Amino acid sequence: MSKLNVVQAINQALRHEMERNPDLILMGEDIGKDGGVFRVTEGLIDQFGERRVVDTPLSESGIVGVAIGMAAYGLTPVVEIQFMGFLYAAMEQLISHAARLRTRTRGRYTCPIVVRTPYGGGIHAPEHHSESTEAFFVHTPGLKVVVPSTPAEAKGLMLSAIRDPDPVIFLEPAKIYRAIKEEVPEGDNAIPLGEARLLTEGKDLTLITWGAMLHPTLKAADRMAEKGVEAEVIDLRTLSPLDSATIIRSVEKTGRAVIIHEAPKTCGLGAEIAARLCEEALLSLEAPVARVTGFDTPIPLPKNEKYYLPDVDQIVEAAEQAVGF
Template identity: 60%
Template sequence: MAEITLVEAITQALAYEMQADPNVIVLGEDVGKDGGVFRATLGLLDKFGPDRVRDTPLAESMIGGLAVGMAVQGLKPVAEFQFMGFIYPAVDQIINHAARMRNRTRGRLSCPVVFRTPYGAGIHAPEHHSESTEAIFAHTPGLRVVIPSSPRRAYGLLLAAIRDPDPVIFLEPSRLYRWAKQEVPDDGKALPLDTCFTLRVGTDVTLVTWGAMVKETLEAASKLAEEGVNAEVIDVATIKPLDMDTILASVEKTGRCVIVHEAPRTCGMGAEIAAEVSEKALLSLQAPVKRVTGYDTVVPYARLEKSYIPSVERIREVVHLIMEFA
């Protein structure tokens, strides 16, 4: 079996589910003939035709609102926003409508939509193309926020997101789109939502992360092993709702917790996880919970983005610091 990239796994999942369910409709800017600016929808127009793969007019709020209307009336729209920095015009539709349609009609209507967007820095893109503002959506009741970090998880989690009866924000780390290849069987098997994935088993410290930072965190864990620290690495994957059971069980075992995310520090999901750990696993902790995050500043343009994204070095330093904590 050929190995494929994360973005190819996205395409593979879309094609699988469109074949399986005629109500799945892909829409967004340039998703048709162009196959999407990252080619995530490459070939879908030829396979499924223009009723199923819809190039929309250039209006993001419209993409959001249209998808809401489609989802409420029995379709399963998978709407693409070209970059996370362009999702904001649709935030009204996502927060005021998609997220609460089921609740405000007491279950009479629902809104099974997937809003996909590439996110994160590190691809030398122009401004507004490097956002990591997942916390905005993680703060919104009624949504799920799902972030894959490998081709297999991209495939399995996207299938799960499309099949989920509620709205899902699906954030694809653009830095990982073509980073690593994996064999991804096209078997239509979804991976579970609302569940963390333990990527590396360890005993000394729990490293909690998601999205593109999985890459640096795993690299840090390898180096730490050489330095005598055995780190457990958890990919949260669904950041809303949080699977705290997996994180707490790990912290109870290791006694130490470092959360790594690319998003700005203040009110990032790291704060939520740290608060939960301190509320529910305080007596297991041998050191303060630490965060290694992006900074509380605007994500810089390409020349400085490497200084912004948490590095392997920064993760290692913080881990060593808490390992030495008395």
């Protein structure tokens, strides 16, 4: 095994699948010679050539629209959109066509495309470059939404996303692209979609999160442990389909839940999780379900970004309130 960062792990997953599947084609702006904005596809054009690593015009709707047609006729396109804020230009293609192709054709066609895009704050970028609007896509039936939180997770989830017969929105937390390294298994370490993972076990509290927010959540759990509070930490991995069973099982044991995400609070995925807990685990709850989130505003430009993103202190405060309720 090699120690890789998230960029290198995703590159390794793409290379592995391109070697395995000759119908896999990469598409996106500047992904060939330049290797993409964050260099995730660096070196792949040298190995596979420009017929399989395609530099596209600057047209997100066109890129995704072409990928849908390719997928319907047997190819496996993996699309890179430079930033999540640029993906909105392709919403028509994703919502009206990619997500509906299976039901529209009564199962005759599927749409095996992966749309990769960096998302989230923490990189001091300008407007449209730090969006965390995963709820748009979770709300759309027919789309799967995946968010890795570490390099090994990024590789394993990418392998499964590429092999999935339905369209997958693969959100890559830009904040941790190069911030952490870990050992990543060589070869095929596919991680099934739709299964959350339990990182720590505890009896007092459940902390639920995904993507870059996993790391301050784990630090908050350590701080709570110093206070004698045992917290379970759940990394969702796949936001749609959501692994409700793991969440419910944990909260039935601990009786308390705090949900952490950097997206705005109103109608964020945390609201759906809280609703499911009320529907399915109400009698187990010993405190209100808490949410630690971003604000209901556009993410601010770099100077004020640190005030927007949830941090360890905010998570600990919410956890203490839940335990002390």
